[in-house]
Amino acid sequence: MQPAGAAHRAGRIVAAGIGLRRQLAYVILATATMVALAFLIPLALLVAQLAEERAVADAERQVAVVAAVLAITTQPAAVEEAIASDDLPVTVHGLAGVQLGASGHATVGDVTLARTSGDPLTGDVPGGMVYLEPIDIGKDAAPVVEVFLSDAVLSEGVHAAWAALTGVAVFLIVVSVAVGDRLARNLVRSADRLARASVALGEGDPDVRISPTGPRELAEAALAFNRMADRLAVLRTNEREMVADLSHRLRTPLTVIRLDLETLDRPVRSAREEDDRLRTVHRVRDAAEALEGEIDELIRATRAASVEPAPTAEVRCDAGEVVRQRMAFWSAVAGDQNRPCVIVGADAPAPVALPRPELAAALDAVLGNVFRYTPQGTPMEVAVSRRDGYVAVRVDDGGPGIADPDTAVRRGASGRGSTGLGLDIARRATVATGGTVSIDRARLGGASVVLLFGDPDAVRQERVPRQRRRSQR
Incomplete structure (x- = not known):
């Protein structure tokens, strides 16, 4: 139909x-x-x-x-x-x-x-x-x-003179109508192309564009239509990426639930193990609540995607506080997997021009990769530092590392069967503050992922930090 x-x-x-x-x-x-x-x-x-x-x-x-x-x-x-x-x-x-x-x-x-x-x-x-x-x-x-x-x-x-004048008048009328019809044909053709393109765009063809032809007004309308189509294409792409990013955030509580459910399968032999089991149950419950919260956030963000946001004051949070909060959650999971976990520099103030949920999502994306792709018992370290106009959040692990760092930060690219969105979520969060993501070899032997954010309190010239040369492993 x-x-x-x-x-x-x-x-x-x-x-x-x-x-x-x-x-x-x-x-x-x-x-x-x-x-x-x-x-x-x-x-x-x-x-x-x-x-x-x-x-x-x-x-x-x-x-x-x-x-x-x-x-x-x-x-x-x-x-x-x-x-x-x-x-x-x-x-x-x-x-x-x-x-x-x-x-x-x-x-x-x-x-x-x-x-x-x-x-x-x-x-x-x-x-x-x-x-x-x-x-x-x-x-x-x-x-x-x-x-x-x-x-x-x-x-x-x-x-005879009247007949000649009448003939000249009829000739001029015919010529005027012919020339006017040709101009009208060009005008109607331009308007028809604009109408057809509008119908095609409404039918879901995002690639339709118009060559600006015809009168100046219609040419300007065609240019405005092309700009609108480009804007719609960008908005559609951003909306899809936003939904994909929000959906990826659901994997963090799912990862915790999966890891904790694995520990619940083990038989209980002592009162201590019973206490551990109860703590695990509480974490599963907390992860389920977090999952429900992420789903609510996904619904709210999807509904608000088409609403123009009202201008607000500068949004910022403390990276050290966010790291402490999220590591309180991940440390419990690391304890169940016998992962040595070290936190460095999270007590000093480290302001970042991002909302707290976005910084937490970027950090969870990196930490979730550590728990998902490194064996149990692999050590990890999370450090926060602030210098030279930037705030760095570094996540090191002792796993096998990342073989191709350039591909790892590319959206949708993954060599391990995942969605390939985790590091891209982190990259986009850092780029929004004027920073970047750097991947190198960690001191622990595995991957070292550094989230570099621009310091909103720093007075410096505008510059784009150069990524450190990544090591091939």
Whole structure:
């Protein structure tokens, strides 16, 4: 059902992308059309006006020809002959009381108004427009020359110009829509990739990333998505490592329980052995309570993994006090296994910038390895020292040692069938304070594991301690 649900969501994303692209195309089409009309309508009106002005200019030229004839002669016959010879579509009103030329279209009132005003006039008549201009010939009765401009003359070339403008507008709209559709396709493609990547990340693919393409805003969104995916991957890795580390801490009480249960199998032959058995039972009970506490801690840490921790004051503890507390627990187990156990320097103050449970977990991880991987009766020594700006907690044993120190501190690497997390837990605790873990040959003959923590009270330059050269054994 999950692939089908993912396919359904992908289908909805594709449909949404297509719908967005179509809406963008509509917006671009509407915008381009309005812009084209905003230019086309004024241009069309301007073309019609220019055609009318051109027709009026032609009428003025024709009137100028008649005016030249009237300047030479006012005889109606001569004027009629001149109009006919030049084939002028004009009419002369009021020359010797007759009408010469073509049949007139202007009314008597329009002719009288033009003669009285002395200025050219235009007027609308059925089928077109007339142009009237009085001619001053030096007599009381000035003739009026009429030129009839038909609708065809007034609109000559207008329709062709309108058709050309319409074609240009349609071409520009088509080009605008095509270019806009291509831009919308790139925009939708970038948004679609972002949506698909978000779905893939939500489906549990931590490796999905996006190439920042498209508009600047979507490119920034893609970069933000990649940063978020990287952050989620880091958080997931940290969460898994935290759960693994907390789970590894459960092995310490389990180790004690296993070792003590082995001693309970031995038969009791004296009152002293009965007392030892009772102490062992108490340790088993304490280890079970510790195991329950570690499980509670694991549950709390898992629930709080996604909660942003509130800023708190500096956390620190005394390494000597933690060593004394934990060795009181481990010394009893060492006594049952006949392990000589020595504690050195734990009485002096040794501050460490770690919570007490984390330092105890790091120490238990190292001590648990000693009890788990060395034979019973193997001596051990735990020492605490403070100098040169660092606090060192050293755990030595007389066992076979560690053959490959570099691999031993690598997370998940183990040559003895374990989880390989113990020394890595200790290493991470030391690194959190600016220290490190060093493995060398112990004076007792086995391994010497030194947990080096930064001293929070020391005033020193920032530096990373160099690990001592590890001996191969």
